[in-house]
Amino acid sequence: MNQNWHGTLIRHVLLLITACLVIGLISGYYGWSLAAGLGIYLAWTLKQLLRMHEWLRQHKPDEPPPDGYGLWGEVFDSIYHLQRRDQRVRGRLQAVIDRVQESTAALRDAVIMLDSDGNLEWWNRAAETLLGLKTPQDSGQPVTNLVRHPRFKEYFELENYIEPLEIPSPINDRIRVQLLLTRYGNNEHLMLVRDVTRIHQLEQMRKDFIANVSHELRTPLTVICGYLETLLDNVEGVNPRWVRALQQMQQQGGRMQTLLNDLLLLAKLEATDYPSDNQPVAVSSLLQSIKNDAQELSGQRNQEITLEVEGSASLKGSEPELRSAFSNLVFNAVKYTQADGKIQVRWWSDERGAHLSVTDSGPGIESKHIPRLTERFYRVDSSRASNTGGTGLGLAIVKHVLLRHRGTLDINSVVGKGSTFTCHFAPSQVINP
Template sequence: MYYPFSWFKSLVKLSLVFLLVMLVGAYFDHALLAWAGFMTSLVVIHYWNLFKLNQWLWYSKKITPPTARGILGNIYDGIYYSQRRARNKRKQLGVLIRRFKEGSEALPDAVVVVDAEGHIFWCNRLARLELGLRWPEDSGRRLDNLIRHPEFVSFFNAGRFDYPIEVPSPINMDKILEYRIMPYGEQHYLLIARDVTQLSQLEQMRKDFVANVSHELRTPLTVLTGYLEMFSMGKEIPPEFLKKAHGEMASQATRMQNLVEELLTLSRIEASSERVYEKLVDVPAILRTIETEAATLNKAKGHQISFEIDSNLLVYGVETELRSAFSNLIFNAIHYTPSGGDIKVYWKANVAGARFSVKDNGDGIAPEHLSRLTERFYRVDKARSRKTGGSGLGLSIVKHVLSHHNSKLEIASRVGEGSEFSFGFTKDMTAKRALHA
């Protein structure tokens, strides 16, 4: 507890002790010697207390100060009181900083704080995922040295932040980010990056949808209309022809139904606003389910299908979207690999994070087709795709799912040797299953 220091009491005590020493010295007729001894003792005591103070400040691990009397004891208590007050302020500041960071991490946008010279002061987790920043490695580096798009560099260096700009993401060219910069405090700026890909692509998506769907539905509708016209003529139709017509009409109706379902799936993925960084997806469980479905689908083909799965490797994302991506690649391999083929599915951790791949020993794909495989309704062999019921949307769905998860589909193929479809996730997107004893 703090007691106010009294100079009067201190001087009175010192005077009484000095008077007592002088009386004792006079009694023994050694007043000068008594005075010298008193002063020497006083200096020694003060230096001893200063030594204890130095040891406490620089070397001791104790929080409480050493004991001392008089003015030095009061100085000890004052230092201890100041330290406690500073610790309390640091705790309060730490709580404020923690709340600020928690609030920034909860934002649905990438946030970066830079100083007046453009050096990175702090960034949230979304900034590391969306902008490719590394923390704390990139602390102190200039932001325009890390986000090097010419439009952004010009915007950043111009210093006129009255309006936002839209440029591709530095780590995912399929994403369009809107950058806003505003003053933050006295000597800092706050950069906010928001994914606006959906808005910028909406009009083009509508145009593509109308053109592609009208083209894809024309053939099955023509078949159905032709048979219906024949039935309406009232002539007797042979049973064999009726059976063939029924089968063809059912096949075309199923094809249209599959097309509509895949279009709805693709539309739902493209319009999804669900955040991929909040929920852990049990990929091994999904792949085990797909393995069972693949075995049923494979009965007619007779492929040798093997799954090598890291049962503890999870990933952040949207479960329904990732399930669609995994199943599309696996089922495509089953459909398009000639009967009796060999298909291998891998889900493993690597240096970068995690990787999923599907390998087959099918016919392979010519190089001129590889860059267009993820386009909507694009087919390498249209007749073969229609025969297998393919709509040309499977790989487009995979592409959009992976773009939503900051990944990219990689295709390696050689004609006559087979193909490999794969994609990866960074370490920030992966996690290990918690093991309980």
């Protein structure tokens, strides 16, 4: 096309010069004829350029370019063909967009598109049902202004979207919704919202059942253990053949009491999102107390237990809950570390928050077990857990305590070299002196 334009332009200029020379030959004024011809051609070219400028300034998307002649006719024709091609491309793209919008509109799950600042760009009809979004007045609004739950605001600002968030619906507290954010494009966000009310109800029924059964079993088990203790305190009046049986029953009764206590604690932790006694907790003294208890638990195994505290940062939260979580990690290290092994407890803080790590030189854990360690009753080795008196609930308690204190748990382990359990707390939970 460029070569054709060049050839056409050259032909037009040669024809113009030839015509001017012919007129100059007839009139005898070669210079004036050539100047007049070039002036007329320049004026015509400027006129076509102005027509093009006016069309570009005022044209509508479907309005074709003006008609033209010669070289400008080819320019306008090329623009027309480009315009038609772009219209076809836009039509195909619009058809794809309409198809996507129709398919997402049919979903029961809400689909919401947010810009990089978290402002609403587009959503389907399910978003209006689940979150109460209104079209078009909510367009461009920050999503945190419309979903005002404090946990959602923290979830959005922390930008850690690995796990979904479950909260009540902004328009109906009886509806539970699960939100999952995903980044795409230029740091934009895609938010998926699902109604999980039925699943939440089933989960709540399970929790209530476990809590009620645990509470009902606690009284008869206390009575049984009390009578067993009384019988063993008066072992002289008991048939010697029954002594060993009574001792084993007392041992297993104690294990059942520990299990019930852990189940009741879990039920209490799951009942609310935040600790009721949210007060400053002196972590250094708390860890020192736990270390002393761990040394007593270690007994004659000659384990080396060290505590390293860097700084004097405290945590906002419940001291009993934090004691339960930290002691579970430290006591697990004591139970599963061989005699003469090493256990290191470290507490420190930095710009990312506060951290507690418990490192042991025990047998380690295979990588396939690590994702499930915080599940209830999950045991890497059931026989080993039985020998150590474990219930399989310790790490589940740790997980729920950390969730209530805006913390996370990282587990790193190498078989034969030991394990490291690290608790990370957000800066908002840390109190610096």
